[in-house]
Amino acid sequence: MTKFREEDVYIFNKSRECMSKEEREELQLRRLKKVVKYAYENVEFYRKRYDEHGVSPDDIQTLEDIQKLPFITKDDLRNTYPFDLQAADKEDWVEVHSTSGTTGIPTVAAYTQKDLDIWAECVARGLASLGVHKNDIVNVAYGFGLFTGGHGAQYGVQKIGALAVPMSSGNTQRQMNFLRDFPADFLCCTPSYALYLAESFEQAGIDPKSIPLRGGLYGAEMWSEEIRSKLEDKFDISAQNIYGLTEVIGPGVATECHIKDGMHIAEDHFYPEIIDPKTLEVLPDGKRGEIVFTSLTKTGMPVIRYRTKDITSINHDKCGCGRTTVRMSRITGRSDDMLKVKGVIVFPKQIEEVIMTMDELSPAYQIIVSRPGTLDVIEVQVEIDQVNFSDSIVDLEGFKLNLARKIRDAIGIGVKVTLAEPFSIPRSEGKAVRVIDKRDFN
Ligand code: ZN
DSSP states (O other): OSSGGGGGGGOHHHHHOOOOOOHHHHHHHHHHHHHOOOOHHHHHHHHHHHHHHOOGGGGSSSGGGGGGGGOOOOHHHHHHHTTTOOOOOOGGEEEEOOOTTTSSSSOOEEEEEEHHHHHHHHHHHHHHHTTTTTTEEEEEOOOOSHHHHHHHHHHHHHHHHHHEOOSSSHHHHHHHHHHHHHOOEEEOHHHHHHHHHHHHHHHTTTOOSSSSOOOEEEEOOOHHHHHHHHHHHHTTTTEEEEETTTTEEEEEEEEEEOOOOSSSEEEETTEEEEEEEEOOOOOOOOOOOEEEEEEEEOOOSOOOEEEEEEOOOOSSOTTTTSSSSOEEEOOOOOOOSSSSETTTEOHHHHHHHHTTTTTTTTEEEEEEOOSSSSOEEEEEEEEEEEHTOOOOOOOOHHHHHHHHHHHHHHHHSSOOOEEEEOOOHHHHHHHOOEEEOOOOOO
């Protein structure tokens, strides 16, 4: 059986994805001027911020002038919750998405129809580079709902005119049945879940290669080349990376072509900069730093110089696929201590807060994230308090389960709790090492 076929791949929008440098920069500058003016005139937050910084839309005369504008951060988005960053009239909003809000205040974005069209186009570009055509079936096993993953992927599939199967996540047996019976040509979900599906087929005595799948766009979590090889070997597919975030638009901000040497940023819609997260200085091609995005065309909630905290680098060289759009490398970390586990954002502080409420525990703890098989596992090692622990706890297992439940309620995903002897967790003289991430992201 022929699975992934290179001859199937194509460029969805040549006039945008293959522009010359001059053409692209001319378009970006025109759009940048427009969006800065639009945000200034329609969003009080931008107007105030720019006035405070002594900059105005008229100061944008070249692309480099973007550096005159202040950054915006997740905190700014939280402080304007829910809709104070929206620029479009409420009557033009057609859909709303939100981050999980596990840290308290979620980030909410309302989309206009124009935003949804841009989003569909960006995902469609990635699907085309995977070889998705009108007559194909694509199972979308990202979560649907307020999360952007499911809907974004589905809009892209439908933009191409292919058949989207909105599986959402979970119910592995049904996923397996539908992959086999429909039969699906492509599967889009988190890479860890795709691998889990492959292993589930194996456990059921079915060779995953016998499933007609040819490829998929995998994202919403950090992953490595090692996972890619496993996925590709097991299913005999092309596994391509997709990147995005709710604050910017959702998945499709950047997608990898079949060459797999970085993700092409839809830079006619999203203007990227790499900064040093400490000095905030803009870095040249090839240097790793935090990626910052400006949405050039979004009308619902435009973001201008949004600090993603995601660490990567960019490369403007022309790609072997023919596209000229800038490519970003895999995300290899976060510029803060935020952890992304199973697609969910977790802050060590959330776990710490639970531990601090329990007198039986000392404040020394460590969070160990690993990926023993295909799925992420969080282990929380916490020390018992010498004074308060010994006599008060009879049922040790019950105590651990209770703690694990409280942590799960706080962060939204399950953890394994290990109790450690007093003073057994290493102390640090400087900043305590709270998180040990054993996952390999290359
Ligand atoms: Zn390419």
